[in-house]
Amino acid sequence: MTVRRPGWTSEALVTLDGLLDGPVHPPYSIDATIELALDPGLPVRALRRLIAVVGATGIADVVQVVRWAAEHDIDVVVLGTGASHGHGVRTGDRPAVALSLSRVDHVVADPDSGTVRAGVGAAWAAVHRVAADAVGRPCAALSRPGTMASTLGATTLRGATVVTGDGVVHGLPEQGCAAELWWAFRARPGAVGIVTAVVVDARYTTTVLPRTRTSPAELIRLVHLARRYDPAGLLGVPH
Missing domain, CATH: 3.30.465.10 (Uridine Diphospho-n-acetylenolpyruvylglucosamine Reductase; domain 3)
Incomplete structure (x- = not known):
């Protein structure tokens, strides 16, 4: 369990704000509420752990948030990717930041x-x-x-x-x-x-692939692959 001294949250968020082009909103502000409204399926347990809501403006912001979160032992909850495709939310009491991708629209x-x-x-x-x-x-x-x-x-x-x-x-x-x-x-x-x-x-429709049940062997391979690329468990990969 990570021991955090008083005031670490404010200092960490000031550091994050200096790394990004996009905004960093306090979790209970009006701006944060608007960002979170884009993903109404976010579980209450994740909302309770939020220390900030970040609006990424591009891939550079996303990279900075992921690296910053790894350095400070913080979860990343991704917004704006749709309920069926978003990242799972980790259980536990580790602090989290919500990352909105609504501005990534180039x-x-x-x-x-x-x-x-x-x-x-x-x-x-x-x-x-x-x-x-x-x-x-x-x-x-x-x-x-x-x-x-x-x-x-x-x-x-x-x-x-x-x-x-x-x-x-x-x-x-x-x-x-x-x-x-x-x-x-x-x-x-x-x-x-x-x-x-x-x-x-651009020339054809984007018909969604039929949803088929993933075999146990494929699920195991996905988990091992996800662990390899998410060693800190920031994105909710089960360990």
Whole structure:
């Protein structure tokens, strides 16, 4: 159990605020309440442990939060990724910060490949406009309500950017030993890191893959893989 001296929270949050471009809100402020409203499924047990709500503006902020949390033995609870794809919330009494990804919404098209890279906080309407400019008239399904977080696990997914629990940025799919991260991401989005952006094929629909029961052997492999990339357990990986 980590022994914390009085006043450590304020000092730690001042340090975090100096590392980020995005805001750091006290947990019971109006601004924090607005951020938390984007993820109404957050358990009460996690709310009670929050010491701050952070609004990341990009991947650099996400990396800084993960590294800062590891240094101070603090959990990271990810908001804005959808109830079915978000990170599990650890049990216990360790302090936690909520990381909002609603500002991670940059959208860029690649006309040569017919793809669009978008932050998970980007609105479908914005992606639809960019895709239309890049490849002509895309499927109307891209204009449905919601954000890019809802595409995780889609059949037209071509890639993703993931920050693992060790603070390393991975552009999936990768070659070599990190290639298994792509497999793990497709099997269970968010299981091995914080997804900040996805690459989708702008020409087709994003029909969600059928939900099939994961075999016990696959679950064990996912757990071992998640532990490898989240050694401090910051993202809720069971140990």
